[in-house]
Amino acid sequence: MQTNPTVTEKGTVRQRKKKKNQFPVAIVILAIVIWFAIILGQKSPRLALSWVFGIAFGVVLQKSRFCFTASFRDPVLTGSTSLTKAVIIALAVASVGFAAIQYGAVSKGLPVPGFVSPVGWHVAIGAVIFGIGMVISGGCASGTLMRVGEGFMMQWLSLLFFVVGALWGAHDYGWWKKVFIDGTSGIHLPSVLGWPVAFVLQLLVLGLLYIVADQWGNRQKD
Amino acid sequence: MKLEENKYFKAVVKDAWPYTLGAVLLALLNITLFISNGSPWGVTTPFLYWATWIYKAFGGQVENWVYFNNPAHLKAINLSFLTHGGSLMNIGIIFGAFIASLAASQFKIRKIKSIRQVIVAISGGLLMGYGTRIAFGCNIGAFFSGVASFSLHGWVYTIFIFVGAWIGSKLLVKFFM
Amino acid sequence: MAEFRLDCLGEACPVPLLKTQKKLANLKIGDLLIVEIDHSCAMKNVPEWARKEGHHVEIEETGDGEWEIYIEKTK
Numbered sequence: 443m444q445t446n447p448t449v450t451e452k453g454t455v456r457q458r459k460k461k462k463n464q465f466p467v468a469i470v471i472l473a474i475v476i477w478f479a480i481i482l483g484q485k486s487p488r489l490a491l492s493w494v495f496g497i498a499f500g501v502v503l504q505k506s507r508f509c510f511t512a513s514f515r516d517p518v519l520t521g522s523t524s525l526t527k528a529v530i531i532a533l534a535v536a537s538v539g540f541a542a543i544q545y546g547a548v549s550k551g552l553p554v555p556g557f558v559s560p561v562g563w564h565v566a567i568g569a570v571i572f573g574i575g576m577v578i579s580g581g582c583a584s585g586t587l588m589r590v591g592e593g594f595m596m597q598w599l600s601l602l603f604f605v606v607g608a609l610w611g612a613h614d615y616g617w618w619k620k621v622f623i624d625g626t627s628g629i630h631l632p633s634v635l636g637w638p639v640a641f642v643l644q645l646l647v648l649g650l651l652y653i654v655a656d657q658w659g660n661r662q663k664d
Numbered sequence: 665m666k667l668e669e670n671k672y673f674k675a676v677v678k679d680a681w682p683y684t685l686g687a688v689l690l691a692l693l694n695i696t697l698f699i700s701n702g703s704p705w706g707v708t709t710p711f712l713y714w715a716t717w718i719y720k721a722f723g724g725q726v727e728n729w730v731y732f733n734n735p736a737h738l739k740a741i742n743l744s745f746l747t748h749g750g751s752l753m754n755i756g757i758i759f760g761a762f763i764a765s766l767a768a769s770q771f772k773i774r775k776i777k778s779i780r781q782v783i784v785a786i787s788g789g790l791l792m793g794y795g796t797r798i799a800f801g802c803n804i805g806a807f808f809s810g811v812a813s814f815s816l817h818g819w820v821y822t823i824f825i826f827v828g829a830w831i832g833s834k835l836l837v838k839f840f841m
Numbered sequence: 842m843a844e845f846r847l848d849c850l851g852e853a854c855p856v857p858l859l860k861t862q863k864k865l866a867n868l869k870i871g872d873l874l875i876v877e878i879d880h881s882c883a884m885k886n887v888p889e890w891a892r893k894e895g896h897h898v899e900i901e902e903t904g905d906g907e908w909e910i911y912i913e914k915t916k
Contacts, residue, residue, distance in 0.1 A: 461769065462905055465667075465677075468766035475759055482752070488701070492749035495697050496756015497763070499705070502693065504761035506686025507885045510803040512854065514829035519837075520858050522890060528683035529808075532691045536812035539695030540704065544814070556704055556813030559800035565817050566824040568799020569806070571791050573828015576803070578836055579788025580853035583707040583802035586789075587754055591761030592881060593773040593906070596853055599785040600792075601711075607793020608708060609715035616730030618798045629816035640814055680885055765881070765906065772906030774879055777851035784853075841856065 503588040511582045514573060523659030530652045534645060541641055544632070554630050562626035564618050677767050694809065701749070704813065706805030707757075708796040710750035716741045731797070780840050843869070847876045849883065850907070857883040858890060861912070865891070868914045876910040884908045
């Protein structure tokens, strides 16, 4: 990213806001975070690990400005697919790792680990609702947390109502279960199609999607 | 300042990282989390627990809700913000982003600018929260971790989150710009 | 060679990019558009779009979490 100082063509001089060096504050907060990790670790290494992973996710999300919302929204709204492509890469890399973990577990006779949830219209409807919400509020689940940490008051408000909405959803869940979820089940593709087919198919589909996204992003240029 | 002029400092701390690097790191973190924790990355079930803990603190009862007819949930609602792994992870994400932006001297309290922003923040938040409970997750738990788990629901989620994003974009441009 | 300012401070994604796209379409070749933003995503996606369109882009950090994006319309 370029940050070369420039002067406008007309040489206009503007009142520059004084930039404060926040790096020392970052060190202080980091020290608190590490201290907290140690305290947690004494009580439960697992909790300390969760804390550290959270910090790591937060740093990576913020540093790379990784916005899932934009990956779904920008192809049609602004014509950009750079985040879409990045998300596809993330899915591909994660798929390989997750496949190894799942295969390892299944080989030992254990149940399939990971997030395999019932498939049905509830997923479709819920995803549409979520998609609308993330685009109008300017942040998805991870994006909202990231922006809370960056100081966006709009996301503080969004997070508050995200939490309320979750409770509301849990409250109504009984109805959704009766109407849509009962009778459905999780479908783990490798368990149904066999590992070789499912694995290759998923990576193939992701590869194709990447190519499509790349073409789409470039066609807007002319 | 000498530190700020160091090219490694600039590249790692000051400048934004490329999207591709972020993608690979997030995937590696998710894989590592899955191995060490037994289950992959999810963000929004802890949000539900946050709401439940607060609701219970005000005397609310959820144990008889159909949603909570589940041993994992029943166990979790007796924990709290700093004793539940997922909750700590979410708070960690906030702190991670906080530290990263401070280190680059890019932290700024961005105040809410208009009533329009209030409306979309509230309605958007409610929609997202509600949607995650019926779809079994968000862009992380259902989409990222779901697809990586080779679960069909993840792919269904993928198709329909695009639909939702399209609708949201139309609404945004028509009413909120 | 006119110079135009676009104040997008306080705007949430994707508003800065949408406003930039709209404004730039109305400018003449050679004009300079200065977009003021304080959104960390916009400091990436606005220059990326403008460069992809073939314009000359520079960005300057003007405050903590604030940037100015200089876009010179070249086509």
